[in-house]
Amino acid sequence: xxxxxxxxxxxxxxxxxxxxxxxxxxxxxxxxxxATSQLPFRGRWRQISDVSERLPDVIVPWLNQFASDHxxxxxxxxxxxxxxxxxxxxxxxxxxxxxxxxxxLSEVCKLVQWLKAKHSKSPEAIALLVPxxxxxxxxxxxxxATFGSESVDDVFGEKHRSKKRRMYMGxxxxxxxxxxxxxxxxxxxxxxxxxxxxxxxxGDYELLYAGLTRAKVNLFVFNLDPELRYVxxxxxxxxxAEVDALPNVREE
Numbered sequence: 277x278x279x280x281x282x283x284x285x286x287x288x289x290x291x292x293x294x295x296x297x298x299x300x301x302x303x304x305x306x307x308x309x310x311a312t313s314q315l316p317f318r319g320r321w322r323q324i325s326d327v328s329e330r331l332p333d334v335i336v337p338w339l340n341q342f343a344s345d346h347x348x349x350x351x352x353x354x355x356x357x358x359x360x361x362x363x364x365x366x367x368x369x370x371x372x373x374x375x376x377x378x379x380x381l382s383e384v385c386k387l388v389q390w391l392k393a394k395h396s397k398s399p400e401a402i403a404l405l406v407p408x409x410x411x412x413x414x415x416x417x418x419x420x421a422t423f424g425s426e427s428v429d430d431v432f433g434e435k436h437r438s439k440k441r442r443m444y445m446g447x448x449x450x451x452x453x454x455x456x457x458x459x460x461x462x463x464x465x466x467x468x469x470x471x472x473x474x475x476x477x478x479g480d481y482e483l484l485y486a487g488l489t490r491a492k493v494n495l496f497v498f499n500l501d502p503e504l505r506y507v508x509x510x511x512x513x514x515x516x517a518e519v520d521a522l523p524n525v526r527e528e
Contacts, residue, residue, distance in 0.1 A: 332367035333358035371511035381418040401464040455487040466491035
């Protein structure tokens with residue numbers, strides 16, 4: 277409906293560009309090729325580029341394989357290619373499994389403190405992403421209890437739209453969001469807390485993929501889903517031993 281409305285606004289001979297990413301079809305909606313079948317567009321969708329514009333190079337090959345294994349995206353999609361960009365610092369990547377939510381939440385707090393203290397990461401360059409609002413509320417409670425209630429901007433609870441605008445504006449605080457609300461954004465460091473989704477339905481793997489692809493430099497995944505524990509053996513890791521040895525967080 278929206279596409280038809282936009283087309284109706286075109287002047288004779290006017291042009292329109294439509295972009296779609298089937299790998300991030302997180303709402304299980306009709307694919308764009310079907311949505312445009314009744315519109316005056318012809319031919320196949322064009323691949324703009326196969327080069328990743330945001331991801332750490334080290335995870336791109338694994339991400340391609342993950343997408344293939346779980347049939348994420350269109351069969352015609354080209355595999356992503358690394359940017360081959362040299363940063364002044366190395367990307368940090370990790371996938372770690374947990375048996376309990378409380379343990380994972382505690383580890384998130386420890387990691388945030390480590391990133392701030394050891395790597396001088398600005399809090400506003402760190403996003404804490406979750407698949408559900410319930411898990412997000414628990415995460416914000418843990419962060420607030422450790423670092424203070426003014427240490428994080430989030431989209432949970434009442435007035436989430438105005439809170440999302442505040443999060444977008446920044447202000448030196450951590451960002452906590454559902455993957456849905458963070459879709460379309462990117463940030464230097466992503467800490468993704470993923471819980472069990474049973475059974476995995478249409479859109480769930482795409483939701484996880486969308487969360488994984490928000491990171492520009494550093495990506496840490498804390499997994500609570502038993503069905504995805506195997507990923508820890510395949511995921512490209514750096515600084516893992518250092519993170520595994522993190523001391524307990526000192527509450528302030």
